[in-house]
Amino acid sequence: MRKENCDFKTGFLSEAGSFLQNKDYFAYTELDDVACWVAVKGLDADQEISSAELAVKAILEKFMEKPAMSRRAINKYLRHAQNILQAQSLRVRLKASIVIVVSDYSKMIVGVAGNSRLYHFRNGTLTYRSTDQSLAQEIVNSQNRSLDISQHEERGNLLNYLGKPNKFQPFVSKKMKLTDGDVLLLCTAGFWGDVSEIEMADALEGVKDSEQYTDLLEEILLSRQRKVVENYTVAAIFVNKVYQETNKNKMKYIKMIAAALVLALVVGGGTIFYQVKQAKKLAELTVEMKDHEKSGNVYFQDGNYDEALLAYSEGRNAAKKLKDPIHRNLLARKLRVTQLIINGDKSAETGKFTEALEHYEKAKKEGKLINGFGKEEVEQRIANMDSVVEIVDAIKDADFRFEAEDYNGALAIYEKARKKALAISFTGETQIKTKIEDTEEKINELKKVQKELKAEGLEKSGDQSYARQEYVQAIESYTLAQEIYQETELLAKVLGLERKIMNANDKLNPVPQVQPADNALPNEAEPPVDEVTDAS
Template identity: 50%
Template sequence: MRKENSDFKTAFVSEAGSHFDNRDYFAFVELDDMACYVIADGLDLDKEVRSAQMAVEVILENFMEKPSMSRRKIRQDLEAAHEWLKFESRRVRLKASVLVVVTDYTRMVWATCGNARLYQFRGGRVNLRSKDQSLTQLMLDQGRLAEDRNHNHEERGNLLNYMGRPDRFEPYVSDKMPLSDGDVLLLATQGVWEQVDLPEMLDALAEASDPESLTDTLEEVVLSKQQKSVSNYTAAAVYVNKTFTEKPKNIKKWILRGAMLLLTLAIAGGGVWYVKAKQAEKLAQTAVLMVESEEDGDRYASAGDYAKALKSYSEAKNAASKLKDKLHFQLLRGKQQVAQFLSDGDGYVQDGSYDMAVDSYNDALKQADKYKPFKAEDIKARIERAGAIEALSEVIKEGDKLFQGQDYNGALEVYLKAKKAAIEAEYESGQKKVEEKIEQTQSKIDNIYKETRTLKADNLEKKGDRSLAAMDYAAAIESYKLAQEIYQEIDKLERVLAMERKISQADEKLHPAVPAGASSGEAAGAGGNAAGYVNQQQQAAAGSAGGGQAGASQQASSAAAGSSAKEQSGTPSGGGEDAAGTTSGNGKAGGNGTNGGNAGSGKTSGNDGDGGNKAGGNTGDGGNKTDTGAKADNGADGKDNADTGDGDTSNTGTDGTSNTDAEAGSAGNGAANGASPADPSSSKGGNAS
């Protein structure tokens, strides 16, 4: 095979320059016996169709169908691409400069239209440069312009011929030219050759050892010019390291064979008939292809798959063209146009260009009645669907504005409406888009709710901490439980467990454990002390209201009561100890009367006052009763007498002391539950608190 016995290396570079789109295109194919290299420079500004790519693909497709170095075949391939560009020129006229090189690895044929150039380098020098079909080249051929101004003359882009031209198309096709080992072929668009001078190309060629390094160097030269606007540029290099060597032909042998063939055909008289038979067979195959492709197109169009219908109609139309069947050609071209309008409309909807989509659908609707596969009802439904999708897009935009303004609940409501509209319009991609927005918005709402609930739970926890520090254990437990419920709701397990620990801690404070072996009196006293802390503060406030040392008689009463409780538990009484065994102290200026003793309420009187504090007649082991009393007249000496079970008397009195009535034996008094079982009724205020 020719390719295996030759060595051709190819590399190219193609970039958009400073423009957004690259409208240049290069492609090539290397078959076993032939290769084809095509480069094109798109000259139009159509945003939907790439004319350069379209032309290159049509040429290569025709070449691969029937590889040939025939000048006539190459011209036909160029004309086919030219006709295709003209047919597709509905919105904008499609135009392109094209250069084609075909080789059998021994020789080459090149063809051009426009100003895409071919350079052939041999031995470090320029062996060939193709001519542009431009006004500048015409002036150069007429001797009106110097050769060195060819690459930057102002009329270099004024083309006299190009692919897609509305009138006569005249490409140039060269003769067959031999290739030599070491040849370098350079295919370049205007973006390269107008920036790189011929001497710079030769310098780059001298430095390069392979096609990749040559194209990279040329790109560096283009960019080094630092132009404000850099055009699309494409350069392709083919290194002919080794050509295919053909065996010498035996001319006499071929002449003899030709003569014998002519003689045979003349004798048989069937040569012409054989050729015609082959042609008829090929035409029959083409006719079958035309009919089958048209049927496929009709079936796709009836099913609403207009993209596939468009492809089938195009194949059928090309077959009709080969058959020179003008009737079917016109019919198929009309069907193709309607399918194209509908396919374009669907594409515009996907791109969000709803006005253009409606225009395309209306164009199709105008011609749909002429062709049976296309249903006007379906086209009208697509127009309505495009309007619904446009309205849906506006709704989505409204939701987006609310989302950006952090009104997530409002945005969610709008998105849900949009989803319903998308389902009704059977707009699957729009529905998916809206569902993603709904998910995103719901996530925002959930996060905000979780943060709000977390903040509330944190505040409840802090409130519980403050209550715990103030020894208000019941309130602390309540706050901790509320916080725990919220943490449970928002799935914060760590904080739930933390609240459980705090609740247990507060509960232990509120209900302390009873020591083993403690008597009933001590247990009652301990309970009284635990629950009477707040009442101490009230006692102190009441004592302070008397304007002096108001807690003395209460201290004595508490001491007596505590002593009585201790007597019943078998503990000797003495010195007026309270239920917890702590010596009661005199409270001055509203101080606490006893540790944990609850003195009740007191009254202050400037005149005669009866501050008879009574300890309820608790009976001790010896049957003694505790009696306390105090009386002050206009600041006279008042004495509180306390008779305890062991006969000791505790006298406390202060000149000018205000008398306070108090019922002893509250829950804070250790003697509250210490009455003798022998005489329960003798404890007057045993459970007064």
């Protein structure tokens, strides 16, 4: 009875966000010797069938029928859910992204199809994150560099998922050991897309249980104040106490360790070898820590704060492993300053200027403790705040004009706002650029409609001229209309007018009739029939 000799606590929440229907689903079951947790995000638009709920129930049904913790068993659970979704795809193709965790209360195995995720924290540090099956992940893997997938435009372009028509290939991990105090976090893309790994780790400090942790994470998510909040699901498993192996197994491990020690003594120098190995490991960690700090500094100077945040976080983790409190605190403060600048920029972009100034002032204060780190960047932002206010106000005005379909007026204001944004390196400049592109697209659409209306008018005028047998005027109107249709790429209209032009030309220049030869005799009429008088 493993469950009675361990302590696993699960807390979760799953919400619809800004939508009426929640397409996410989470459920779990804890049996005597093995447990299963499943989080799924529905990816289809079916309003009657919940693909996420269908997948979760299919998994747990199969699991409870044959509970097991092996890669082969988990593969079977996932393929069973895959078959169920394919069989139920009647109106639309049912699709879902899934993460499943199976544990025997001392180890775990993770299965993934799509981009729902598992995060594994130990001592407040992220030790494992499941790999997405997306194009963004493939790009990261192929380029072999660190990249914030949550901001990548291809993060939702899934290469594998439940319901895939063919070549369904889920990822199933090897067994991973659990220890007392571990925290497992299952979540869908609606959550991890807005809450960073650093925030997940930082939120662990001071929380007492899984429910308090998920509530705090939800506060972080909602503090982003997005106009549209996606469906989101997050489940936290606090591994307060893992199942301890029996004395029989312990003796087996003790004998193995004893044998290893005897071997080391026979060979000689075992202790020295261990010390050298430890020293080498510490040296590698020191180099890793310094490299991450150096990379973070470069990213920070370049204004790439998201990458700097990640580098400082990895450096701090290395410092924790080294048990180096000086560098740990130094990197933690750099991390804090960077995060405050990011938060300030986001607040400024959304027009929360007072909140933005508070973040910048806090960043300035934190930076003073480490030789004025970030002082120049923060002071520049504070000095530019008046310009930022003007830019944000201008964007609001342009947005209003855009909604009122005054696209030319909106475009002029957007372009002026972008020019100011470029002058002060305002972080919202890319958003303004996108708005300009959207506005230009609307203007081009209107121009196209106007051209089409003009062409239709010319075609109608040509039809009227043709009806009056004014074929020259008809051809002129048709030709002008045809040129406009060619510009707007309405090929069917172009071909239709080509036929009308040919018909008008035929009427204007009729084909001459063939005249009979001079010696040809006219058709002889039948001779009249002589009247016959009835003699009788």
